[in-house]
Amino acid sequence: MENISAMKASDKLGVLIVGLGGAVASTFVIGTLSVRNGFSKPIGSISQLSEITIKKDGVITEPKIKDIIPITPLENIVFGGWDIFPESVYDAALHAEVLTKEDIEKVAEEAKAIKPMQGAFDQEFVKRLNGTHVKDTTNKWELAQQIREDIKNFKKENDLDRVVIIWAASTEIYVPMTETHMTIEALEKAMKENSPEIAPSMCYAYAAISEGVPFINGAPALTVDMPALIDLSVKNKVAVCGKDFKTGQTMMKTVLSPMLKTRMLGLSGWFSTNILGNRDGEVLDDPDSFKTKEVSKLSVIDTILEPAKYPELYGDIYHKVRINYYPPRKDNKEGWDNIDLFGWMGYPMQLKVDFLCRDSILAAPLCLDLVLFTDLAQRCGSFGIQTWLSFYFKSPMHEMGKDPEHDLFTQNAIMRNKLRSFIGAEPLDALV
Numbered sequence: 001m002e003n004i005s006a007m008k009a010s011d012k013l014g015v016l017i018v019g020l021g022g023a024v025a026s027t028f029v030i031g032t033l034s035v036r037n038g039f040s041k042p043i044g045s046i047s048q049l050s051e052i053t054i055k056k057d058g059v060i061t062e063p064k065i066k067d068i069i070p071i072t073p074l075e076n077i078v079f080g081g082w083d084i085f086p087e088s089v090y091d092a093a094l095h096a097e098v099l100t101k102e103d104i105e106k107v108a109e110e111a112k113a114i115k116p117m118q119g120a121f122d123q124e125f126v127k128r129l130n131g132t133h134v135k136d137t138t139n140k141w142e143l144a145q146q147i148r149e150d151i152k153n154f155k156k157e158n159d160l161d162r163v164v165i166i167w168a169a170s171t172e173i174y175v176p177m178t179e180t181h182m183t184i185e186a187l188e189k190a191m192k193e194n195s196p197e198i199a200p201s202m203c204y205a206y207a208a209i210s211e212g213v214p215f216i217n218g219a220p221a222l223t224v225d226m227p228a229l230i231d232l233s234v235k236n237k238v239a240v241c242g243k244d245f246k247t248g249q250t251m252m253k254t255v256l257s258p259m260l261k262t263r264m265l266g267l268s269g270w271f272s273t274n275i276l277g278n279r280d281g282e283v284l285d286d287p288d289s290f291k292t293k294e295v296s297k298l299s300v301i302d303t304i305l306e307p308a309k310y311p312e313l314y315g316d317i318y319h320k321v322r323i324n325y326y327p328p329r330k331d332n333k334e335g336w337d338n339i340d341l342f343g344w345m346g347y348p349m350q351l352k353v354d355f356l357c358r359d360s361i362l363a364a365p366l367c368l369d370l371v372l373f374t375d376l377a378q379r380c381g382s383f384g385i386q387t388w389l390s391f392y393f394k395s396p397m398h399e400m401g402k403d404p405e406h407d408l409f410t411q412n413a414i415m416r417n418k419l420r421s422f423i424g425a426e427p428l429d430a431l432v
């Protein structure tokens with residue numbers, strides 16, 4: 001059993017969002033304000049809606065997660081964050097055009113008061129954006145120090161007990177892991193030398209962990225997924241997790257791939273394409289930013305299907321992912337999947353999925369669950385990588401040398417057992 005005495009869910013929790021002016025962040029913040037004021041329901045949030053089966057001392061009950069697991073109540077959350085544009089959450093939400101003006105107006109007063117601090121930015125890492133609200137230094141060590149000051153000030157000014165940081169900012173270009181990212185000494189040296197191997201997102205992650213603040217990475221970049229920062233998180237007793245919110249197309253992949261494997265059906269090709277017209281789509285139109293996303297989106301199928309074990313079924317899969325920037329669709333992404341599978345005696349079949357989704361509507365409840373569960377984990381003494389939160393990510397952070405778990409339902413079972421462990425309840429096998 002974990003350290004339940006360390007929990008005080010009644011305390012005020014600061015949620016600092018990197019990319020506060022973005023579509024995901026503004027939808028998350030406005031939605032949470034709306035729910036806590038009684039204007040809407042937290043659809044898609046496991047922490048707010050789902051029940052959990054609890055077996056304790058031989059007695060079985062089925063309470064809601066939020067009623068039995070001591071997560072912070074929504075009323076106790078204080079929002080803040082950073083962006084490279086100065087708009088308030090109210091203006092950002094109007095600009096993103098995800099939510100209707102009517103929904104935004106209901107919480108206008110609160111949303112207008114939530115304004116971003118200046119972002120730590122380097123255009124080399126997000127080529128399509130030209131920020132105007134950025135910190136006045138380009139030295140990466142200095143940037144990290146300024147972010148640490150921002151965290152301390154935010155905590156003090158709002159009289160907060162704890163803070164969580166979530167990255168919902170633009171996807172940075174692909175940065176491969178090198179020796180620089182292996183030890184904290186090498187990382188700090190590279191920050192001081194302003195190395196091109198240090199992305200701004202790493203400065204935020206470094207600052208968070210140095211301040212004892214949990215860090216969640218909702219984008220696919222390296223950011224916190226490196227030995228240097230994972231070691232620091234264990235040393236500083238900080239919870240970290242990532243990468244890349246699992247929302248639409250990849251969520252479908254992690255449901256359909258286990259189906260194929262469970263029925264021993266073969267797969268010869270999976271072609272995924274997307275049209276997307278929001279700012280994220282524009283950033284991902286840059287080949288270097290797309291590469292980061294592509295690596296994240298491609299990893300899923302192989303890990304689930306295990307081609308080395310089943311070469312006759314999965315030994316020769318053609319897997320392709322495209323994202324096309326198409327402004328008319330705005331945040332309402334359309335994701336098509338063409339799946340070429342084969343059955344008895346090798347006869348081919350096709351499966352088509354056309355998911356007309358809303359990107360930020362799918363991502364917002366994930367942000368809420370992640371900040372509440374990551375804060376819970378740290379309060380309960382669970383430090384370093386939170387593999388139990390793999391449920392929420394396309395490329396779940398995992399221990400070196402181990403494969404991540406991608407199957408959505410297995411991830412769900414793992415997550416529930418970890419939640420049970422926090423209150424000393426027995427682990428259960430079923431998905432309940």
Ligand SMILES: NC(=O)c1ccc[n+]([C@@H]2O[C@H](COP(=O)([O-])OP(=O)(O)OC[C@H]3O[C@@H](n4cnc5c(N)ncnc54)[C@H](O)[C@@H]3O)[C@@H](O)[C@H]2O)c1
Nearest residue numbers: 019021022023024083119169170171219245247279280359
């Ligand atoms: N919506 C989804 O379904 C989904 C799923 C997985 C991952 N993501 C990722 O979440 C992130 C946010 O998506 P979005 O649709 O809100 O994008 P967005 O472009 O609307 O918002 C990103 C925000 O980040 C800001 N920003 C960029 N660099 C920054 C920096 N260094 N510091 C502070 N702010 C910075 C931008 O100004 C912008 O306001 C993207 O990386 C996206 O790939 C989204």
